[in-house]
Amino acid sequence: MITIVAKNTVNKDYIHEFIKLTSKLIEESRKENGCKMYHLYQDNNNKNILTFIEKWENEESIRIHNESIHFKKIVPKLNRIQEKDTEVNLYKEIE
Template sequence: MIKIVAKNMLKEGHKEKFIKLAEELIEKSRQEAGCISYGLFEDINDDSILTFIEEWEDKKAIEKHNNTEHFKRIIPLLAELRVDKESNLYKEI
């Protein structure tokens, strides 16, 4: 299992639009083979930080995900709404 934590620091006033776009990405990603979980989380101390926390069976499932139509269409649109991003892929110890 691989956990992805993809933290987005949003531009001011873009939170609703980001969430709207993310909803479609979440819904379609959850249907993909190899997707264990996929959610969007808001930092309880700073609502300009929205983070995808995802669990995938393996690297192959992630590579397939990164090549889906919805990923390739929505990710660039999300990128326009943030000032910075930090992404880590994790394996459990």
Template sequence: MIIVTAKITAKLGEKDNIISKTQDLIDSSRLESGCISYNLYTSTEDKNVLLMLEQWENQDALRLHMQTEHFKTFNTAIKDNLEGEVNISVYSAESIN
């Protein structure tokens, strides 16, 4: 399994705009083959920070996701709302039952 975290820091007053722009991304991504989960969280420590937490079956599923129109559209749509770059981390994990 591949786990992705994307820390999104909004410019002052722009967090709600970013949240509204995530709806299509989240809905469309959850329908993609290989998507296990795709969620957005807000920080309890910093009102301008959001965290996208994604789980994918494998690296190929993630790679295909990053080529989708909804992914590209989202990245373009939020660029003026961001305070700096989105901080993305990718992890490989295996289930231990």
């Protein structure tokens, strides 16, 4: 199992647009083989920080996800309304 934590710092004027765009991404990603969990969270202390926390069965399922039509269509739109690049970390479950 691999957990992805993808932290996005969104321009304050585009938070609602970011959340709206992610709804389709989340819906389609949850249907993918190997997706065990896919959620978006908003930081309690800084509303501009929106973080995806995802759980995937293996690296192959992540690779397929990153090549999916919905990912390739939506993620570039999300990137345009962020203040800086997404910080993405992958974690392997050890216990």
